Each structure stands twice: as structure tokens, then as C-alpha cells.
Amino acid sequence: MAKLYYRFGQMNASKSIQLLTVAHNYEEQGKKVTLFTPAIDTRFGHGKIASRVGIQKDAIEVDDDTNLFEEVKQTLPDCVLVDEVQFLRERHIQQLAKVVDELNTPVIMYGLLKDYRNEFFEGSRAAVLWADQIEEIKTICAHPDCNRKATMILKIKDGVPVYSGEQIEVGGNDLYRSVCRRHYFHPDVTRLF
Structure with missing residues (x-):
């Protein structure tokens, strides 16, 4: 049975490389994966999911008008992967839940939980509310003399x-x-x- 997963972590916690690894694993088995990334995030180019280690893949850009359910329904992939989910709208998260429930397709969302003000993003708040399973990807504090978990x-x-x-x-x-x-x-x- 398909589930809606939310994997969150701080910056530099390896979220994007984990997403790209999952995509590679599906594709290596001959399975089809659909990747989404917010249109607002153009740090590595338009429609790109990239890791700081240099690996990247093309993805469908999501803007306010994108209907994720309709996009997935057209291609019927084996899995849907979403990067930087914190930048999406609540309606996008609801559309991803519909992908899981009506198309029986697993969806794994990756992103931040909170912003620099220590407040939820709209997309991360919705991901917490709608996800079937929530998993934390941990990293340590960037301060050179600290080994505490970055929160x-x-x-x-x-x-x-x-x-x-x-x-x-x-x-x-x-x-x-x-x-x-x-x-x-x-x-x-x-x-x-």
C-alpha cells in the first residue's frame, strides 16, 4: 500500500542526495519516477534537483498553478519524489495525498521543517499534517566546536x-x-x- 512520506532535515542534512539516490534505485530497476521541484528554487537552474556533491536530475517545476495530481495522473510513475517541499502550497500537499490515495503511488517529500525565524513554512506544515509517515534526516551544528544535533x-x-x-x-x-x-x-x- 502506497504512503505519503515526509523526510525533513536542516540544511546540509543530505536531503537532496537521498532523493536522487531513491530516484536512481527506482530507475536502475527499470521503474519510472516523477520528480518535482518548486519553481522558486533556481539555485542550480530551472527544473533541477541538485545535491551539493554535484549530482543532479531534471524535475518538473511546480508553481502556484501546478496541479500535481493531474501531472502524475498523465504519466503514472512507480514513485513520486518532491524536493524543497517547504516552498509548496498546502493544496499541492493535498494533491500529493490524492496521488497516494487514488493512484496508489508512493510519494516521498523532502524539505526543511522550519525557517530561520523558527516558524513552519506553509508546505512543511501541510506535510506534517497530511503525511502518513514523518522521518527526520539529522545533521550536526555548523559551529566548529559543537557536536550537537542541528535543530x-x-x-x-x-x-x-x-x-x-x-x-x-x-x-x-x-x-x-x-x-x-x-x-x-x-x-x-x-x-x-
Whole structure:
């Protein structure tokens, strides 16, 4: 029986490489996979899912008007994989649940849980509410002297920690670091960047 999975983690927790590995495993067995990525995330190009280790695959871009159920219904893959699910809308997550329930196709969503303000994204909140199974992908604090589990995302602009503002500003290690709660509130910025 198919399920809707939500695999979340902080930045640099290996979410995208795990997604690409799952896609490879399906395709190596001759099975068809459909990949989705939010149109807003163009760090590696349009319609690309990429890992920081250099591996990438093409994906269908999702914008506000995309109906994921209809996209999947046209191709009937063996599995659906979604990267950066935090940037999707709740209706997209509901469409993915419909893919599982009506097409009996497993869907695995990967993404962040919380933003740099320690608040849910719309897509991650919906993923928590609608998923059949939730799994955490863990990583450690980016502070060089810390081995605690990273549970927060620290945003740094012009050498200063930022705790408020617009929720979405797409960026990578140039803007964000995954840290433990202690280093979120007491960052040593000079050692993190």
C-alpha cells in the first residue's frame, strides 16, 4: 500500500542526495519516477534537483498553478519524489495525498521543517499534517566546536544574525547555517562563515 512520506532535515542534512539516490534505485530497476521541484528554487537552474556533491536530475517545476495530481495522473510513475517541499502550497500537499490515495503511488517529500525565524513554512506544515509517515534526516551544528544535533537555521546578512523579516529568501551556505539551539541564540558568526 502506497504512503505519503515526509523526510525533513536542516540544511546540509543530505536531503537532496537521498532523493536522487531513491530516484536512481527506482530507475536502475527499470521503474519510472516523477520528480518535482518548486519553481522558486533556481539555485542550480530551472527544473533541477541538485545535491551539493554535484549530482543532479531534471524535475518538473511546480508553481502556484501546478496541479500535481493531474501531472502524475498523465504519466503514472512507480514513485513520486518532491524536493524543497517547504516552498509548496498546502493544496499541492493535498494533491500529493490524492496521488497516494487514488493512484496508489508512493510519494516521498523532502524539505526543511522550519525557517530561520523558527516558524513552519506553509508546505512543511501541510506535510506534517497530511503525511502518513514523518522521518527526520539529522545533521550536526555548523559551529566548529559543537557536536550537537542541528535543530535551527541561522540566517546571517552582512555578518549579523537575522531573526525576522520575509520568510522566503532562497539561498545556500552563503546565507544560512544549520545550528543547534545554543548557537542559534549565541552564534559566533566569525566562526560560522
